[in-house]
Amino acid sequence: MSKAYDIVIVGAGTAGLSAAIYAQRSGKSALVLEELSYGGQIINTPEVANYPGIAKISGFDFAQGLYDQATGLGAVVEFESVTGIENAEGKKIVTTDSNVYEAGAVILATGAKNRPLGMEHEEEWIGSGISYCATCDGAFFKGKEVAVAGGGNTALEDAIFLSGYCSKVYLIHRRNELRGEKHLQEALRKKENVEFVLNVAMKELVGENGLSGVVVTDKESGEDRTINVSGLFIAIGQMPNNGKFENLVALDDAGYIIAGEDCKTNTDGIFAAGDCRTKTVRQLTTAAADGAVAALAACAFLES
Numbered sequence: 320m321s322k323a324y325d326i327v328i329v330g331a332g333t334a335g336l337s338a339a340i341y342a343q344r345s346g347k348s349a350l351v352l353e354e355l356s357y358g359g360q361i362i363n364t365p366e367v368a369n370y371p372g373i374a375k376i377s378g379f380d381f382a383q384g385l386y387d388q389a390t391g392l393g394a395v396v397e398f399e400s401v402t403g404i405e406n407a408e409g410k411k412i413v414t415t416d417s418n419v420y421e422a423g424a425v426i427l428a429t430g431a432k433n434r435p436l437g438m439e440h441e442e443e444w445i446g447s448g449i450s451y452c453a454t455c456d457g458a459f460f461k462g463k464e465v466a467v468a469g470g471g472n473t474a475l476e477d478a479i480f481l482s483g484y485c486s487k488v489y490l491i492h493r494r495n496e497l498r499g500e501k502h503l504q505e506a507l508r509k510k511e512n513v514e515f516v517l518n519v520a521m522k523e524l525v526g527e528n529g530l531s532g533v534v535v536t537d538k539e540s541g542e543d544r545t546i547n548v549s550g551l552f553i554a555i556g557q558m559p560n561n562g563k564f565e566n567l568v569a570l571d572d573a574g575y576i577i578a579g580e581d582c583k584t585n586t587d588g589i590f591a592a593g594d595c596r597t598k599t600v601r602q603l604t605t606a607a608a609d610g611a612v613a614a615l616a617a618c619a620f621l622e623s
């Protein structure tokens with residue numbers, strides 16, 4: 320027999336857990352389904368310093384606070400992978416790898432996953448020199464030379480973090496300008512063990528049974544350079560992960576769920592919150608705000 324909740328939320332990141340808090344506080348029962356661990360992308364950020372009202376907090380502690388707040392209010396979090404959602408006579412039927420749930424409304428808060436470089440050996444050497452999470456894996460490279468690929472906030476933060484552990488950090492970026500915030504750039508430039516390798520294309524991952532270096536090509540001179548590193552941290556942004564919902568809600572060309580600031584999708588009773596939806600700013604604050612908007616919209620839908 321399927322279990323019933325007012326609102327089923329897919330994803331226990333900042334958007335999903337914020338939605339659960341707002342749903343429970345509005346008197347609705349909320350089930351949050353998460354296939355990995357709660358917290359979403361923020362658990363990979365060593366320090367959050369731009370969330371209004373909280374001067375400094377680790378990403379992990381932030382996520383823990385959200386989880387404790389949502390579950391303390393009565394939200395149920397289950398670690399199951401959603402395999403499908405269908406509309407059936409006004410109800411939403413949410414199927415996971417181990418259960419079937421019934422809901423009056425669904426909030427998709429699936430976030431986004433790390434974008435790969437798409438290079439030969441990249442997937443094969445994850446855990447053998449290739450990583451997408453400096454805070455998780457940085458300690459394994461203590462005293463070693465590593466590289467970070469990317470020029471956004473994540474790459475800059477990763478490089479700053481790794482410079483505290485590693486003997487040398489190469490920041491490898493495809494353009495001359497870095498996309499990340501100026502204060503992070505300045506902090507990184509002050510590090511003596513950081514070298515900027517800019518305006519290059521990644522050509523090859525070198526190694527036998529794991530990474531021992533990368534080959535990059537200078538975009539101006541066309542010259543190749545081999546950089547010997549035992550770790551490469553790839554931080555080139557995220558991609559949405561909404562393929563399994565393509566028959567339920569409209570997606571844009573990049574795979575994001577089409578929804579405006581009201582978090583409404585083209586399907587009645589299905590809402591999208593956080594990084595998984597079409598938007599220009601993807602920040603912790605916007606994920607939390609989406610969670611609130613989507614939950615209150617779902618409550619209004621249930622009462623309509």
Ligand code: NAP
Nearest residue numbers: 369436469470471472473474493494498554555556557601
């Ligand atoms: P991002 O801002 O999208 O930056 C991705 C970087 O990777 C860009 O520099 C991009 O180069 C590069 N890139 C993309 N595809 C590439 C490819 N195929 N090959 C090589 N390089 C590639 O991603 P992010 O740094 O993960 O940040 C995501 C969002 O989270 C942003 O809105 C960011 O501000 C936010 N964030 C905020 C904080 C914070 O405020 N503390 C921390 C982390 C992240 P181009 O510059 O040439 O496009």
